[in-house]
Amino acid sequence: MNREEQFGILESLLFAAGDAGLSTEQLTEVMEITHIEALNLLELLSERYNGNADRGLILLELAGTFQLATKKAHAEYLRKLVEVPSNTVLSQASLETLAIIAYRQPVTRMEVDEVRGVQTDGPIRTLVAKGLVTDKGRVDGAGRAKLYVTTSEFLDAFGLNSLEDLPKLADPEADDPDQNEMDLFFDRFNQSKEQEEE
Template identity: 40%
Template sequence: MRGVSGNMDDVQSHPLGELSQEAKSDKMAHLKKALECLLFVSDKPMLLRELSQIIEVDETLTEQLIKELMNEYDERSGLAIVEVAGGYQMVTRPEYGRYVAKLRQPRRVRLSRASLETLAIIAYRQPITHPEIEQIRGVDSSHCIARLIELGLVKITGRKNSPGRPYLYATTERFLEVFGLKDLSELPPIEQWHQKAKTMGVSQTMDEVEGDASASDDAKVNDPDAQ
């Protein structure tokens, strides 16, 4: 991938096109530092559109600058800029997680084994109705669904055009953030869900689920808001 700073001819159509080569270089460096600041202070992924509007250049140039930053961080930093939940976020690299953990204990999103199972069903079958979830699980899932909505991992997306017009449930951007996914296409095959859950800090596995779990059966998922 070519660096932004080395491709000034590519931006002639942008407002920067009227500047001298030296002025362009200075402006590009300035914008890149501005993006770095925005990603550093944001506690959630920032959309390309949002970043573009803030630094007041078009999305094509903004994306070029972000890619350049990503390469620079890959080469020299314990931090990384990643694509997640449809946006960009600055995160610590996993290999340095044990050092960060000594500084602060991350908050946890607590999920019972039953809620974790319900979340998996919604993630892989979405949009899906309450009766369809219970048909798969074989037990009442009202509490689990309510808990997932409360945590911001699941949302109501509409109603199904069937008798009773039941609500349809789907996962949220917060779900993508918590599980470190760029979008739903990155969901692992269902048979690998257990391993994915483990890598995200879930202490209970799906095959342990037998109906609703008690509070003592809580699984824990890292909360990215605390990192």
């Protein structure tokens, strides 16, 4: 593959990794390149982003990982985007993430990732921005990961008086309890939406 293809793959991987970022070890394994090649690609990509005032992104190295981030100069616009009330519906990924947090709270992002089988940085950010989820303290021990819980806005949005009103979970011996959990949640969500439309 040529250099431009490598840049495209690298950008895609960094975008998909989100806030977690990627280490050079991960890049060498996924892209099947050497450590030196990975470092060279990252350096060249950094020059493209960080050296161009017209770009909206920069490449950061934090704690041994590399990640894409927005430029500080655009913070005002990003803040407006987050603060603008949105009536948009939640994506499937956000709904699944919300269901997991609702039933397992307090829960860390990594625990949600394990249930979903994919990273949930984006959906959690969306849920926090919409006021449906908030962080409530941190786990004791290494890493001090944030613990996420649902908010009163979550209860209002789904027509619940308390978390005890969530649909009961299926038998844990069922084939896929996580899927049953989400199906119950989506049914309740759809009922709530139908009532609003009446």
